[in-house]
């Protein structure tokens with residue numbers, strides 16, 4: 229069988245793009261790539277260009293072309309990739325399909341899921357102040373492009389409200405409580421002695437790797453190292469040891485991302501860390 233021709237449209241600093249890149253490296257699939265300058269990070273807002281919207285009418289990354297067949301949405305893409313034979317013999321979509329799929333869906337930005345209700349939709353709450361600072365530094369012309377061209381009404385409203393009203397400061401309340409709840413349920417579901425979620429590395433581990441890494445970016449990694457969550461701590465160590473962590477996530481950071489993070493956090497912990505750790509220690 230000839231190797232599939234794969235082209236990935238993605239962004240360096242995008243959670244769902246990271247998930248797909250990790251999957252590609254885990255499978256050992258060769259691919260070409262095009263970096264898309266997202267409208268909340270770059271004045272160009274390439275995800276709102278006509279060409280890109282032809283690929284994905286929702287205007288989001290990642291998008292993948294496998295032998296000319298276009299798929300968007302990271303969960304669907306990873307399922308497609310798992311059907312392909314790469315250089316590595318690994319099966320990412322677990323046998324325990326029903327169960328693992330709900331964890332998979334809870335650990336990514338799933339369409340239609342209420343904001344801040346799952347671990348995957350809580351993380352954007354913590355990213356909001358950083359995203360807002362990027363949105364606020366965009367020229368007015370780019371904001372107009374979002375207003376006129378963003379196909380997703382929810383995103384359009386969030387970005388415009390960040391720019392004009394600075395709404396990020398009102399977002400974290402529900403996030404902190406739900407985040408602690410999600411961490412405790414993850415701690416309860418992980419098994420001592422299992423390196424990964426279901427023993428062998430699978431799709432849910434990819435999502436968790438990217439979420440935990442995002443916590444690191446957001447100066448919240450210490451929330452994974454509390455006495456209340458010893459299994460999570462070991463789990464995160466195992467995830468970081470995967471080669472795909474370096475290849476799919478770390479290797480895609482450019483000076484731009486490091487500069488943004490450094491200027492925003494100045495190497496200090498996130499303001500959300502203290503309330504998260506206090507709530508975690510108080511939880512049963």
Ligand SMILES: N[C@@H](CCC(=O)N[C@@H](CS)C(=O)NCC(=O)O)C(=O)O
Pocket residue numbers: 242243244245266267268275287288289290300301302303336337338339383
């Ligand atoms: N459910 C989609 C979510 C995709 C998504 O929200 N991507 C973000 C980056 S992580 C994006 O493209 N944001 C740009 C925008 O909304 O304008 C997936 O899993 O791929």
